[in-house]
Amino acid sequence: MNVAVVTGASSGIGRSAAIEIARRGTGVILTYGTNRRGGLETADAIREDGGTAVxxxxxxxxxxTFPAFRDAVTDALRDTWQRDTFDYLVNNAGFSRASLIEETTEETFDALMRTLLKGPFFLTQKLLPLIADGGAVVNTSSSSAGAASPEPGYAAYASMKGGLDVLTRFMAKEFSTRGIRVNAVSPGPTRTRLGDDAFTRFPEVIPTLAAKTALGRVGEPDDVGAVIATLVSPESRWITAQNIEVSGGYCL
Structure with missing residues (x-):
């Protein structure tokens, strides 16, 4: 059985990706941050559907914390799947915080940088020896990084995601010697808990965002999770170094 590691799978896109990957017959090691209950619920949902999850x-x-996490992944692989490698890594964990450039503090900037760019860089580095040759990596970026009409307040967030887009291409080049494919997905406005559950707190923004989207609605986590699951699967064996915008035609 193939095995995937999916970070930030306690809710939203990560949860959807983990469940969809499992439905396609892959075991899942999923991670959670502060939302432990959500992480355990995702694992339970996978098991109830007949899959295997840790x-x-x-x-x-x-x-x-990455060395200890790598040890925990090694233990899970051995104990649950009798393996010493895994096949797919989904760097999805993240958060967003909106503020205009003139109001952005160094603390906010550094927190975004550590989680959205530095984290995926060094977590992938730490886990790379455990990724099987011929595997795949998917990084969750954002359409804000390439927006033709940038939304004020997301300069720091989008800058980190832009850096992740560049990192994706370099990973694809460097890891290609082992047959490991690396791609990114860039969701548009998607109904997740990002931004301190902004869609729930400010439902009045949804019609405006839907009106700016060619397909007439905001995205749902399953819209993006399905693409991530496809990118790690053998169906995408000839795709690497790509950034797939999954936005329904936002600002088209």
Whole structure:
């Protein structure tokens, strides 16, 4: 059985990706940050659907925890799947915080950088020896990084996601010697808990966002999770170094 590691799978896109990957016959090691209950619920949902899952804690913004996390992944692989490698890595964990450039503090900037760029860089580095040759990596970016009409307040967030887009291409080049494919997905406005559950707190923004989207609605986690699951699967064996916008035609 193939095995995937999916970070930030306690809710939203990560949860959807983990469940969809499992439905396609892949075992899942999923991670959660502060939302332990959500992580355990994702693992339970996979098991109830006949899949195999292990939930582990991980703070992607704290690189000092990565060696212990790698050990936990090694133990899970051995104990649950009798393997010493896994096949797919989904770097999805993240958060967003909106503020205009003139109001952005160094603390906010650094927190975004640690979680959205530094974290995926060094977590992938730490786990790379465990990824089987011929595997795949998917990084969750954002359409805000390439927006033709940038939304004020997301300069720091989008800058980190832009860096992740560049990192994706370099990973694809460097890991290609082992047959490991690396791609990114860039969701548009999607109904998740991002931004401190902004869609729930400010439902009045949804009609405006839907009106700016060619397909007439905001995205749902399953819209993006299905694409992530496809990108790690053998169906996408000839796709690498790509950034797939999954936005329904936002600002088209």
């Amino acid at each position: 939930a582990l804690p991980l703070d992607v913004g704290e690189t000092g």
